Amino acid sequence: MSGPQCCENPPTLNPASGQGHVEELGGLKSYVSGSSDSNLAIVLVSDVFGYEAPNLRKLADKVAAAGFYVVVPDFFGGDPFVRENAERPIMEWLKDHGTVGIEDAKRIVEAVKGKGASAIGAAGFCWGAKVVVELAKTGAIKASALLHPSFVSVDDIKVKAPIAILGAEIDRMSPPELLKQFEEILAAKSEVDAQVKIFPKVSHGWTVRYDVADEEAVKCAEEAHSDMLEWFAKFVK
Numbered sequence: 001m002s003g004p005q006c007c008e009n010p011p012t013l014n015p016a017s018g019q020g021h022v023e024e025l026g027g028l029k030s031y032v033s034g035s036s037d038s039n040l041a042i043v044l045v046s047d048v049f050g051y052e053a054p055n056l057r058k059l060a061d062k063v064a065a066a067g068f069y070v071v072v073p074d075f076f077g078g079d080p081f082v083r084e085n086a087e088r089p090i091m092e093w094l095k096d097h098g099t100v101g102i103e104d105a106k107r108i109v110e111a112v113k114g115k116g117a118s119a120i121g122a123a124g125f126c127w128g129a130k131v132v133v134e135l136a137k138t139g140a141i142k143a144s145a146l147l148h149p150s151f152v153s154v155d156d157i158k159v160k161a162p163i164a165i166l167g168a169e170i171d172r173m174s175p176p177e178l179l180k181q182f183e184e185i186l187a188a189k190s191e192v193d194a195q196v197k198i199f200p201k202v203s204h205g206w207t208v209r210y211d212v213a214d215e216e217a218v219k220c221a222e223e224a225h226s227d228m229l230e231w232f233a234k235f236v237k
Contacts, residue, residue: 005204010083011053018057026107031072034064041069041117045128050080055208075101101131109140121236126150136161143235145228148204149174157185162193164231166224171204
């Protein structure tokens with residue numbers, strides 16, 4: 001289950017952040033960035049803090065600048081986790097949002113295809129990784145990326161799409177020992193391209209919940225962003 005690491009360094013949500021805009025796709029409000037004329041699309045699935053997190057939208061804009069049409073759906077229906085709400089701790093919040101996501105994600109993928117996308121990838125952060133690994137089992141996407149995943153088990157790594165797993169050395173949700181098990185499972189599936197990378201000296205959530213004033217934190221996050229982009233450039237085409 002979700003531990004304190006999933007709740008650390010909460011972002012200050014800002015519905016006006018980013019260079020894109022919000023529209024409804026597949027029945028969900030979504031932050032959209034990039035040209036809808038692109039036939040290459042990436043869906044980013046947020047952590048528990050939701051789709052208004054400025055660092056996540058900044059990353060969406062970066063992916064869009066690489067030529068992708070990027071969609072960041074609001075899987076929580078306007079109800080992201082609020083750490084300051086003592087009456088609704090994470091375990092209570094997860095009762096409403098712990099298992100939802102995959103059916104919504106399938107509708108998002110279909111909606112993006114309806115806009116003309118011929119190749120779609122998906123990346124999930126913390127909570128969102130579980131949604132993305134489920135998508136990767138269906139054959140609906142061309143490639144997947146899990147960044148500091150939560151709730152993903154060895155039984156989940158039965159994917160059909162190429163998968164990159166970017167993990168943290170300091171992570172109780174997906175410790176290096178678990179990531180190495182993922183790597184062994186994937187290495188035995190020669191038909192599926194896979195990459196597992198453990199980033200030293202970083203903690204769960206480092207790719208989207210970093211301090212923009214901390215140069216080293218930004219550098220570590222940007223390395224993961226670059227790895228993710230290279231993965232999608234290789235397989236989503």
